[in-house]
Amino acid sequence: MTKKNQIYKCEICGNIVEMLHEGSGELVCCGEKMNLINPKKEEVGTEKHLPVMERNDNKIEVKIGHTEHPMQEDHYIEWIEIITPQKNYRKNLKPTDKPFASFTIKEEILKIRSYCNVHGLWEISL
Numbered sequence: 001m002t003k004k005n006q007i008y009k010c011e012i013c014g015n016i017v018e019m020l021h022e023g024s025g026e027l028v029c030c031g032e033k034m035n036l037i038n039p040k041k042e043e044v045g046t047e048k049h050l051p052v053m054e055r056n057d058n059k060i061e062v063k064i065g066h067t068e069h070p071m072q073e074d075h076y077i078e079w080i081e082i083i084t085p086q087k088n089y090r091k092n093l094k095p096t097d098k099p100f101a102s103f104t105i106k107e108e109i110l111k112i113r114s115y116c117n118v119h120g121l122w123e124i125s126l
């Protein structure tokens with residue numbers, strides 16, 4: 001059984017998918033079951049991955065993380081996502097970008113997630 005907003009990865013080809021609608025089936029890629037990526041919610045190690053948010057009314061700025069995460073060809077933040085009750089906002093990043101995203105959001109924010117191509121999925125709840 002999948003759940004909305006879950007992230008699954010194929011360990012063979014690297015495909016990553018996000019659930020838009022939950023169902024009872026099992027996700028399969030390259031002939032194998034895809035792995036559910038459980039987000040980490042506490043910092044581990046010296047590199048920082050948890051999103052840090054600043055909010056001024058509707059202007060939301062998110063950086064990764066308290067100490068800026070590296071943005072190199074082989075190790076970078078691929079995307080930053082904000083989840084509200086009705087919408088998902090995501091900024092895709094390149095290694096040449098800063099680990100930063102800004103959004104205009106009026107509604108309540110439930111979660112903010114980041115995805116590092118080496119260290120996986122990270123999440124804070126608000």
Ligand SMILES: [Fe+2]
Nearest residue numbers: 047116118119
């Ligand atoms: Fe990382």
